[in-house]
Amino acid sequence: MRLIAASLILLSLNTALAAQSYPWPNNARAAVSLSYDDALHSQLDNAIPTLNKYNLKGSFYLSLSSSAYKQRINEWQTIAMQGHELGNHTINHACSGAKANREWVSAGNDLDNIPLSKLINEIIEANKQLHQLDKQSHRTFTLPCGDAFANGKNYHEAIKHLFTGIKSRVGGIETSMTGFDIKNVSVIAPSNISGEQLISYVKRAANYGTMVNFTFHGIGGDHLSVSEDAHAKLVKFLADNSELYWVDTFRNISLHISNNQE
Numbered sequence: 001m002r003l004i005a006a007s008l009i010l011l012s013l014n015t016a017l018a019a020q021s022y023p024w025p026n027n028a029r030a031a032v033s034l035s036y037d038d039a040l041h042s043q044l045d046n047a048i049p050t051l052n053k054y055n056l057k058g059s060f061y062l063s064l065s066s067s068a069y070k071q072r073i074n075e076w077q078t079i080a081m082q083g084h085e086l087g088n089h090t091i092n093h094a095c096s097g098a099k100a101n102r103e104w105v106s107a108g109n110d111l112d113n114i115p116l117s118k119l120i121n122e123i124i125e126a127n128k129q130l131h132q133l134d135k136q137s138h139r140t141f142t143l144p145c146g147d148a149f150a151n152g153k154n155y156h157e158a159i160k161h162l163f164t165g166i167k168s169r170v171g172g173i174e175t176s177m178t179g180f181d182i183k184n185v186s187v188i189a190p191s192n193i194s195g196e197q198l199i200s201y202v203k204r205a206a207n208y209g210t211m212v213n214f215t216f217h218g219i220g221g222d223h224l225s226v227s228e229d230a231h232a233k234l235v236k237f238l239a240d241n242s243e244l245y246w247v248d249t250f251r252n253i254s255l256h257i258s259n260n261q262e
C-alpha cells in the first residue's frame, strides 16, 4: 500500500514537472543548441551535410588561427549564408597550461601568461573578422577549454557586454530555467558516445521543459570525436520530433531567452 502511495506521489510529481515548460517557440518542450567548437575540417565535411539534410541550424565556434578556418574561409561564409551561426572562440585558442593534462599548451599561448587587455583585443578582433563574413550584429562566444582567467584576471566577466550569449563551462542538462544566466551557460561536450545516448540527453531536457547545449568537436574525425552515425541519429531524431524540440542557433535561443526575461 505504501509503495502504491509512493508511486502515485512520484507520478504526480513527474506530471507536475512535465507540465512546467519554459515558454519556447511553438510550445516546444525543450530548446536544443547544436554547437561545434574549434573550426575543424570534419565539421564542414561531416556535420554540415547532416544538418543541411534535415534543415537544422548549428552554431560553429571558430578559432580564427585554425588551419581549417584559414584554408576554407569561403565555406564558413557559405554556411553562415545557409543560416548556421559563426561564433567567436577567440583567434589563438589560449588555455591554461597549469591545469592537468595540458602539456599541449605552448608557453607562448598559455592563458596564464596572457595579459587581460591583449586577450580582450584578440576577442574584439575576432568579432570584427566574423562580422565581415556574416554581417551579424549579435555574436555569441564559447570559452576555450572553459578557462575564465587570463593572467589571473577574470576575462569572462570582462567580455560579457560584447556578446548575446556565452557558453562558459561543462555541466549537464538544465533542470530549471529559473535564474538562468544566458552569459554563463553550461554545456555537454560529448565524445565517443552513441546516438542513443545523445538522444537520451534531449529527452531528459524535454522532461524538464528546459534546454540542452551540446558542444561537439570532431564529427567522424579530428579530436574529441563523435561518429558520423551517432551525430546523424541525434539530428534525425530532432528533425523527426520537431514539435517537441526547438533546434536553433545559440544566437537565436539567447535572444529568445533575453527577450523573455525583459
Ligand SMILES: [Zn+2]
Pocket (backbone or CB within 6 Å): 037, 038, 089, 093, 143, 144, 145
Ligand atoms: Zn575549443
